[in-house]
Amino acid sequence: MKSLTHQMILASAGSGKTYALTNRFVQLLAGGAPPERIVALTFTRKAAGEFFDEILNKLARAASDVAEAKRIAAEIGEPHLGPADFLKLLRGMTAAMHRLALGTLDGFFGRVVRAFPLELGLGGEFEILQEHGARRERQRVLRELFSRPNGELDDAQREFVEAFKRATFGAEEKRLAARLDHFIDLHQNLYLDAPEGAAWGQAARIWPEGSLWLEGGGDAKGAAQVLRRWAEGACTNEKQRARWDDFVAAFEAWSPGAMLPDPLLYVLEKAVEAWDELIEGAAELIIERKKQAVPAEPCAALVALTRTVFAGELKRRLEMTQGIHTVLRGYETVYHQLVRRAGKLTFADVQRLLMPELGAPRLVSGVEARDDGDADYDLAEARLAVDWRLDAKFDHWLLDEFQDTSRGQWSVLRNLIDEVVQDPEARRSLFYVGDVKQAIYAWRGGDPRLFREIFNHYNESAPGTLAEGRLDQSWRSGPVIVSAVNRVFGDAEALVARVPGPTAQRWTSEWRDHESARPQLAGQVAWLYGENDEARAALVLQLLDEIKPLERGLSVAVLVQSNESATWLADYLRREGGMAAVAASDLHVGTDNPLTTVVLALLQAAAHPGDRLAREQVRMSPLAAALEAAGWGRAEALTEGLLKQVHAEGFARTVDTWLRRLEAVLAADDGFSRERARQLAAAAQLFDETGSRDVAEFVQFAGRHVVRDAETAAVVQVMTIHKSKGLGFDVVLLPDLEGNSLSTRRREGLAIQRAADRSVEWVMDLPAKLFHEHDPVLAAHVAEAEAEAAYEKLCLFYVAMTRAKRALYLITKPVSGKSKSDNFPRLLAETLGTAGVGGDIGVGKWRGAGAYADGAADWFEASAIVSDGVAETSVESGIEVLVTAEPVVRHAARTPSGTKAGVVSGAVLFGESTAVAASFGTEVHAALAAVEWGGFSPEVLAAWQAAGMGEAVVAEARGCLESAAVEEVFACYPGAEVWRERAFEVVFDGAWITGIFDRVVVMRDLAGRAVEATIYDFKTDRLDAGGVEKTVGRYAGQLEIYRQAVARLTGLGVGQIRCALVLTALRLVVPVKAMGAD
Amino acid sequence: MPSPRLHVLPWNQPLVSAVVTWLAGDWSGAAALDLADQLVVVPTRQAGRRLREALATHAAARNQAVFPPRVFMPEQLVASAAPTGTTVASRAEFLLAWAEVLRSADLATLRAVFPVDPPARSFAWASRLAREFVRLQATLAEGGLRMGDVVTRAGEAFPEADRWVQLGELEAACEAVLAARGLCDPQAAKIAFAAAPLPPPGIHRIVLAGSPDPLPLAVRVLGAYAEAGLPVVVLAAGDSADSFDTWGHPNPAFWATQPLAWPDFEQRVRLCADPSAQAELIVDCARGYGDTPGGCLGVGVADAEVLPSLENGLARAEVPAFNPEGRPLRSSALHTLLTALGELVGDEPSFAAVAALLRCPDVLTWLGGSPSQLLSSLDDLHTEHLPATLSAARTLAENAPVDPLRAAQRAALLSALTAVSRLRTTLRAGQFPSNVRRVLTEIFKNRRFNLAVPEDALAVEAAQGWGEVLAELEAAVKRFPGLASSEVWELALRAFGDSQRFDEKPAGAVELQGWLELLWDDVPHLIVAGFNDGCVPDAVVGDPFLPESLRGRLGLKTNAGRFARDAYLLHALAAARADGRGRLDLLVGKTSAAGDPLRPSRLLLQCADADLPERVRFLFSPVAAARPAPAWRRAWKLAPRTDAKIEKLSVTAFRDHLKCPFRFYLKHGLKMSAVDPHKAELDAMDFGNLCHGALEAMGQPDSPVRDCTDAGVLRGFLLGELERSARERYGDTPILPLVVQLESARQRLAKVAEIQAQQRAEGWVIERTEMKFEINFGGLPVRGKIDRIDRNELTGAVRVLDYKTSDQPVNPANAHTRSLKRSEDVAALPEYARFVTADGEESVWIDLQLPLYLEAVAEEFGHAVSCGYFNLPKASGETGIAVWGGYDGELQAAARRCAEGVVAAVQARMFWPPSEDVPAEWDDFAGLFFNGAEASVEWTPVEPQRDAPVMPDEEAVV
Ligand code: SF4
Secondary structure: OOOOOOEEEEOOOOOOHHHHHHHHHHHHHOOOOOHHEEEEEEHHHHHHHHHHHHHHHHHHHHHHHHHHHHHHHHHHOOOOOOOHHHHHHHHHHHOOOOHHHEEEEEHHHHHHHOOOOOOOOOOOOEEOOOHHHHHHHHHHHHHHHOOOOOOOOOHHHHHHHHHHHOOOOOOOOOOOHHHHHHHHHHHHHHHHOOOHHEEEHHHHOOOOOOOOOOOOOOHHHHHHHHHHHHHHHHHHOOOHHHHHHHHHHHHHOOOOOOOOHHHHHHHHHHHHHHHHHHOOOOEEEEEEEEEEEHHHHHHHHHHHHHHHHHHHHHHHHHHHHHHHHHHHHHHHHHHHHHHHHOOOHHHHHHHHOOOHHHOOOOOOOOOOOOOOOOOOOHHOOEEEEEEHHOOOOOOOEEEEEEHEEEEEEEEHHHHHHHHHHOOOOOOOEEEEEEEEHHHOOOHEEEHHHHHHHHHHHHHHHHHOEEEEEEEOEEEEHHHHHHHHHHHHHOHHEEEEEEEHHHHHHHHHHHHHEEEEEOOOOOOEEEEOOOHHHHHHHHHHHHHHHOOOOOOOOOOEEEEEOOOOHHHHHHHHHHHHHHEEEEEEEOOOOOOOHHHHHHHHHHHHHHHHOHHHHHHHHHHHHHHHHHHHHHHHOEEEHHHHHHHHHHHHHHHHHHHHHHHHHHHHHOOOOOOHHHHHHHHHHHHHHHHHOOOOHHHHHHHEEEHOOEOOOOOOOOEEEEHHHHHHHHEEEEEEEEOOOOOOOOOOOOOOOOOOOOOOOEEEEEEOOOOHHHHHHHHHOOOOOOOOHHHHHHHHHHHHHHHHHEEEEEEEEEEEEOOOOOOOOOOOHHHHHHHOOOOOOOOOEEEEEEEEEEEEEEOOHHHHHHHOOOOOOOOOOOOOOOOOOOOOOOOOOEEEEEEEEHHHOOOOEHHHHHHHHHHHHHHHHHHHHHHHHHHOOOOOOOHHHHHHOOOOOOOHHHHHHHHHHHHHHHHHHHOOOEEEEEEEEEEEEEEEEOOOEEEEEEEEEEEEEEOOOEEEEEEEEEOOOOOOOHHHHHHHHHHHHHHHHHHHHHHHHHHOOHEEEEEEEEOOOOOOEEEEEOOOOO | OOOOOOEEEEOOOOHHHHHHHHHOOOOOOOOOOOOOOOOEOOOOHHHHHHHHHHHHHHOOOOOOOOOEEEEEEEHHOOOOOOOOOEEEOOOEEEHHHHHHHHHHHHHHEEEEEEEOOOOOOHHHHHHOOOOOHHHHHHHHOOOOHHHHHHHHHHHOOOOHHHHHHHHHHHHHHHHHHHHOEEOOHHHHHHHHHOOOOOOOOOEEEEEEEEOOOHHHHHHHHHHHHHHHHOOEEEEEEEHHHHHHHOOOOOOOOHHHHOOOOEEEEEEHHEEEEEEEHHHHHHHHHOOOOOHHHHEEEEEEEEOOOOHHHHHHHHHHOOEEEEOOOOOHHOOOHHHHHHHHOOOOOOOOOOOHHHHHHHHOHHHHHHOOOHHHHHHHHHHHHHHHHHHOEEHHHHHHHHHHOOOOOHHHHHHHHHHHHHHHHHHHHHHOOOOOOHHHHHHHHHOOOEEEEEEOHHHHHHHHHHHHHHHHHHHHHHHHHHHHHOOOOOHHHHHHHHHHHHOOEEEOOOOOEEEEEEEHHHHHOOEEEEEEEOOEEEEEEEEEOOOOOOOOOHHHHOOOOOOOHHHHHHHHHHHHHHHHHHOOOOEEEEEEEOOOOOOOOEEEEEEEOOOEEEEHHHHHHHHHOOOOOOOOOOOOOOOOOOOOOOOOOOOOOOOOHHHHHHHOOOHHHHHHHHHOOOOOOOOOOOHHHHHHHHHHHHHHHHHHOOOOOOOOOOOOHHHHHHHHHHHHHHHHHHHOOOOOHHHHHHHHHHHHHHHHHHHHHHHHHHOOEEEEEEEEEEEEEEEEEEEEEEEEEEEOOOOOOOOEEEEOOOOOOHHHHHHHHEEEOOOOOHHHOOOOOHHEEEOEEEEEEEHHHHHHHHHHHHHOOOEEEEEEEEEEOOOOHHEEEEEOOOHHHHHHHHHHHHHHHHHHHOOOOOOOOOOOOOOHOOOOOOHHHHHHHHHHHHOOOOOOOOOOOOOOEEEEEE
């Protein structure tokens, strides 16, 4: 294998990233790398699947087409390769399919952890928790945390309650469970990243140089008096005086945690604005629109009050943050105990297990000797040799969408990749590709900065180690689109004006103008106006009506910012336009329609009969009639009947039964409700896999269950921009570009300051604007967070605009010249201009108001209308029925004893005696089968004892053999042949019967022909007096079958065969007549 | 080893017929077909069944019957040879021995196995790992190996030698633990047997039939028999002997290269989007075969994920189906019941556990009475008292006050809870498993199971399965005493859940079988679903103990071996159905149910090089989903009864009516309210009630603090009262959230004490608390309860106060009225709800609580009464009295007009149309409405019947 360069590729949108990756893969194969030694990782399973399909298809094309082979050969720098070579590579790939390391990062990590459970401190095998499972576990943990099995609160619980009070300081919370659930949602991952309390709300960490505010203001009461006194005389008018009075009064009534009342806020804002002067002891404040000079004493007093408020608020926030930490720790402790230790992990847990900074051993590719029996085995020093356990050595790494890789993920891979990059023989390679302009997953931990850092890191120690490649030519978008994208995102000046400086700089430093690789591709970009949501939706519909993309065989997507908008808009298009539109977003199929909700209500009403909401809901629906028909009209019958059904059959069957009963009520053409019925049944099937029969849990599960509309080509796809990443469409419409300022940071949750290596430096519940604005540390944090947010927003809109191949329609509210908002339409206005304001813009024959247009209004005319626009339904043809072949005979299977009907009482069924009786019966049978002819003898006894038979068994069998009544059974006659415990198979009356005779004596004549036979069947039942007749009745059917079987096996007539039951307990032989005989 | 005789059967007919023909040999048909002295080894239980049926059918064609051969599965050939004086450990005993070893081992000396200490050396950990080790041993034993043998067998340069040495030590320790109890390791016993096997008596020939992948240890046994002179014949279907070794294993070198050259490949192999698409294809096809498709169609399910969709799909289409593999008893009703019972065994059982038990149908039946009343009273207890445990529930059910109307239900609940406690006592006392049996016989004492009823037959089967588990555990527990009951339950439940029950095969059913069963199926049309990589052949990739390379070194089953076996099977299935004798369809899934991409089986890529690119293109092309999503559509409108009577109103109902008359009707007419089974803490109303209790006591005429002006004393009183009523309502050990909520209530009341002291000092005396009243409005009684009436002893002023415990303080004016929005459609508002304020602002009533209170007190206290809220919000600084400023006679008159208007509307039954402005998160009925409330409901007014009961029939659902 020849040596390969390590490469970093910065690939702009549409520039053929997948193409580059597959080429790299093929190049590695062509260079002689065994396919299983190439690791190719990406983020979604779907992308991984497509990547794999694409490699195979590429090889297949090259293997069957000379020109294609030549092209690819040239591209990968192996021009001598021809179809035959590619065929060989293809064969190699398919043969190694099961061993390939080609998938997602999560999957790869899971594989590693699965191979090293004991090394990673797991107690053996583990299971990956999916969403429902995770939720269930959380509920279980909370229940455990809340329970007080021994009455008293234990220490941990006391601490927990205290911490909770701190966490909600000043607003003592009356809901714990709900609040806690929220805490966990928001902060659990953060806690796991930084479990140590040292980072949480610790002043020394946040303000290592000391804080401006925390010390407080000293004697606040005195200061208040001073101010009050001063204000009395110093105010020029009543209003001013009132301001100061109210201020002081509000201050005195205020305690940390309460909202800052307006009178307090008013003066505080003035105070911090004039802070330096206040400190100097001479300030001028504008109170009630009049300047007011504040001399030294009141200055000092105001400083003191301000400091008191600031200190109070900041301390409260620190306290709360610490409280949150302790609460999370309390939860996590129980969670860890109950869930992770029991081998239930989330993907995030799996990743954490492997992170060296959390103490995980490093992954290495070669086995190293281990110091055995070393009691101080240090996990962090340890190495896990992946090649042995995973049966593969990883020589080549291909990492896709690298901008979305998190520090944590990188830390896991890093050691393995270091080995590769530092391989002295340079036979191994690294290749990573992505686009820092499409980093829209930063909020999930993706860190686009890694891209450059890694590059610099490897090249620092050995310059030239990693080569940088750029792909800025778009194979996706036509020239008008590329031009618009360049104008919007390449305008450094406009960006500087609209986003924080560092953001603009960061963006611009990696920016290169794009180029269209398809200059001939005709299309249009237009920015159109729609006043509100409804108007914009209507405009989308009009444009689609005009362009008729589906009819022309053009793909089309409408991209929005949230799942809710996607669902709403898709439905709007279907409803108002009769359009085939699907929302590639989550649909709550259990609760978004009358049909499935009423089935859930039925379950709820059955399990919780006091729920009159559910019950009445059922009653006012067509389900009422179905219930009546089932005889379940009364609550008692419903509860009993439905719970039985659920417990016996599970939810899928139960739900299905009721959905089917409702099917008759649906309109014949109501495909929607039928689809929902199917989806609910599928959800129930999923739930059944948990084994739970808890109705409330199922109802909750079904309420949360979401599905996506099926992806089909010939429909209008409505989806979030996030989801559109990686996709391209001929026509893209963007009707949801409004929103806050580009630099609006995420407000939910705690402020997290990260160090350069992204480790958590400090965490704080950020105080309100007044406070953080005037604290340098907090202000710097906020500025940074805003810059991050702005970068991510730019990425988002970049992704949105670059999805378009031919035509792109931006639809927003008109941007007025006066607008101060720094939102995206504002950036559009500045970069694309608003020359067309109010002007008519044409799309085909449609005309309307907008700001910008480029390209041909009738661009789509070139694509002829080829279909009526309705998506082709039912692509699959069914499997034909085979008419030619003879069916095989399948008999109903029976065993003679299976024909025994009867009634068993619960007491007997679950009682002690059943188990004993069963084994006793079997042993007595065995004992009697051991006897060929004759009665009891010492030899027989010896045989029984040798077989280890119990005393009771021996006594029973012996008693039987020695009894005069039973003597005939074992008596030997000349010509007699005996079958003992003999199996038989026979078919009659269309049934296949399998059985075992206890004992059959066949009399044969001299020619060996059977002349007569007797069937003995041993029964060890304990009988009451007078039970004989009943017993005979019970076994009559069974004996009849024996009789028929013997007739077949011997050639005798049924009349020549006698049957008898041998009742071992009673020592009785009871003849049983043939059925139908007298 | 003397080789057995390999006999190649023709494969252009079903294997089972070929085997039957061969076995019957020259049988004349004159007498029974007697094969009793032969032993036939077949790969699976189902194969044995097929063989016996085919033999019976064969004989029946000549009107004869069969003495069948003994039919074994390979594992049955390997009996156990226990060292003298020992018996073979049961699975439970084996697991317990391992668990004991793992819990007591000195891990410091086993660092190659346990580099780090496990999370906790609990029984749960030990038994989990024990299961893994038992499985590992079983895998090794297939090849006749023990853990301790691995190092010597793994050969040179074995990187994990130390680890396996230590595993061997653990294994030896486990054997020692067993031996000390007179037991032996079951795997060791098998290996010992295979070393010197004893042939079963009365057998004169052994036939290994149609088993391409027999257990290696079984082959070793057969080899020994052959050596001892017992004839052993191997039957393999194929077209040449070279493609097998003497034991009928497909020859890997041969099969790995055998092309799958079907001319109609692209018709036989179908890509399907997902499991349900596969199921749908099969269901459609099965329906085409009429009522009894089983003789024509067979289904192989290679990917188990397809099975649930398929079974449900067939059931929905009413196509009979049969899964010979059976299903685990985990899905039985008995398992659910036992799981719930198991929860009673350990520490004080949680209320949730009790509720789960009471919802088991068998328990409801046992308890007798009305199941719906019992469960609703159980929910009531939960909603009102939030008991944490069984004993808390019992105490509360016994002592907490209850509405007299529900007293009987509560008593029934108490006796049910007591019965559960008794079960618990029984379970915790006495010897396992007789205590368990006692409990079950108690629960089922009145039940009769009729074997002719399929449901009952299933229940009986499950019960028998449980009986077996108990018997095994009984013996095990005797040998391993000292286990906690919960540990025994854990073992028992798992064993029970894992055991299989087998359905009766319905007549004409389509059989749904695993991939390895298909060779023995003779149906003409076979469809195999889930023909994906990883399923066919199944592959092991990465393993904590036995990675592929080690398997290879040890001579265990490898991926290559599996590939050869499955390639052979695929060819054989096709060959038997070639040339118009039948048909084989393979379904390849494109994604899993969760949407993960799947790959087609590698077997499908077995083809000539020239065909490979085309095949790849075919198999790796995208699949379009079957149908586009239909537009949202309303299945039906809800048609509520419109005749529910409303004969009295509560003061609070006015607010509801003003908000939305239809929702008012649902709440006050149909009395619709939900039960929250997941309630885990006090809701706003509970919280308010809790505070109210203490506040009421403070103002009672006989209250010692009615005139108190010392905040400290007042606080003491209020907190004492709070404590008392909280105990009464929530018991002595409330769950943790309640502790927090009580704390919150305490803080709020403490602040109230301060304010109250001030108020009293200012002359305000509490005249009344919780004053009930009823006034008549236009013929309807209106009822309410006033929290508190104060009179100022200095000024004589009177005021009416209502306590508010919402998080934010409430301003009375804002709570009762709002100003008309500029954009609002005035016509949509009822006339009576509108009024103009003194300063000329157009306003709307949203609540009438305080005005109605004033109305009620007018007679006694006159009209000069003021009103307001006593706010107890979460920020204690905001606690205080908010009087409705500017409330005057005019406002009162407007309020009265509004009240009369509401009453008139109620009497005129004007409940329609609903408001569309209720935000979903504040709408109790949001779940009924889709795309608008009015559009969701069919409203056909009916006059209520004169003599209809006031309350709708409690028990009727429809
Ligand atoms: S005011 Fe003083 S004396 Fe009167 S009740 Fe209160 S504490 Fe007792």
